[in-house]
Amino acid sequence: MIRRKSSNSSKNTSTAEKAADEKLPPSAKKRRKLKCILIPVLILAGIGIIFFAAANITANAYSDYVFDDLTALPECRSAIVLGCSPHNEDRINLYFRNRMDAAAKLYHSGKVKKLIVSGDNGRKNYNEPEAMRQALIARGVPDEDIYCDYAGFSTLDSMIRAKSIFEQEKFIVVSQRFHCKRAVFISRCKGLESYGYAAIDINSRRWKYRNHLRESLARPAALLDLIFCRDARFAGEKVDLNIPQIKAIP
Numbered sequence: 001m002i003r004r005k006s007s008n009s010s011k012n013t014s015t016a017e018k019a020a021d022e023k024l025p026p027s028a029k030k031r032r033k034l035k036c037i038l039i040p041v042l043i044l045a046g047i048g049i050i051f052f053a054a055a056n057i058t059a060n061a062y063s064d065y066v067f068d069d070l071t072a073l074p075e076c077r078s079a080i081v082l083g084c085s086p087h088n089e090d091r092i093n094l095y096f097r098n099r100m101d102a103a104a105k106l107y108h109s110g111k112v113k114k115l116i117v118s119g120d121n122g123r124k125n126y127n128e129p130e131a132m133r134q135a136l137i138a139r140g141v142p143d144e145d146i147y148c149d150y151a152g153f154s155t156l157d158s159m160i161r162a163k164s165i166f167e168q169e170k171f172i173v174v175s176q177r178f179h180c181k182r183a184v185f186i187s188r189c190k191g192l193e194s195y196g197y198a199a200i201d202i203n204s205r206r207w208k209y210r211n212h213l214r215e216s217l218a219r220p221a222a223l224l225d226l227i228f229c230r231d232a233r234f235a236g237e238k239v240d241l242n243i244p245q246i247k248a249i250p
Contacts, residue, residue, distance in 0.1 A: 055220040059185045066180045066196035070109050073195055078241065079103065079112040079172040080162050082179060083119020083128035083152060086135070094202040095176060095211070100132060102199035103174045104139035114145050114241050116166055118152030128152075144244035151234040155179070155218075156225050159187040159194075160232040166239050169193060176201050178215045182222055189226050 067073050081103045086096045107115055115136060119128025129148035137143055147166065152158035162168045170193040173183040180196030187194040202208060239245065 051223075052216075052220050055223040056216055058223065059181050059219045062181050062185045062188065063177075065184045065188070065194070066177055066198055068177070068198050070106065070111060070197070073106075073111050073172060073197060075111050076170050076172050076195070077112065078114040078116055078162075078166070078168050079106055079174050079197070080149075080158055080168075080183075081115055081117045081132055081136075082155065082158055082173065082175040082183060083117065083132055085128070086131040088207075094204075094207075095199075096131075096135075098199040098202070099175055100135040100139060102197060103132075104136055104141055106172065106174060106197050107136075107141050107145070112172060114147060115141060116147045116149055116162065116168070116171075118149035118158035118161065120153050121150040122153060147239060147241065147245045151232070151236065153233055155183050156186055156222060156230065157232040157234075159183060159190060159192070161236075162187070163190070163192060164232065164238075165236055166241060168241075171195075172197050175199060176211075178212055182215065182219055185219075186222055186226065 081099060084096050084099070085093050087093055088095075103115055103117075106112055117129045117132035117136070119132060121127045121129060127150075129150050129152070133143075133146050133148055136146055149158065149161055149165065151161060159173075162171055169191075173180050173187070173194055173196045175183060175196070175198075177196070177198035178201075180198055184194050184196045
């Protein structure tokens, strides 16, 4: 008997609420519907903002492993040079040029013995690793000490493949400072001992703000990749850094 009364009471309450809703003016009904939509949206937006901030704060916490001074860097067998397009709107990409200058300087300092150039070669007539290799040879780096990773489609891919393909567990990452922090963050979360060597940034406000905005959005994506344990897109045969990977310059 008690259960029936409770059930009837619930039905009566629901009917009363519906009746009350029907008596509301149209403007009040719209406000109620809008409120039902806005509350979940605001909650999700708040979670997104917190996650965005947490990812950027976490990546910035690895700045102590990124150096501008060569003398402060530990010696490692290899460095991973992260790729980008050699040209930007039919002009030389200064990010690319400065990374190659930094990588060559790092090599000639004796801090590393091998350079792994890791970038995108996913499209015909677009080959970041080969462009980097040629740029480094032009800067006096011996061809036999340059190794190409043609499947470095993302920073995560480059860091994972540094270990899985090139068997490097301790290395230096070469890129601009903002990018180095994310790369070191990813690789150290993967259990690798990595350090960053910061190439010179560029002074152009347009490209500087654009790339820093892009970087701030890339960090939450990197954190999600780490949370869900995303692997590199492609595997492959292991590369022995004791065997020169010489290729003819086209």
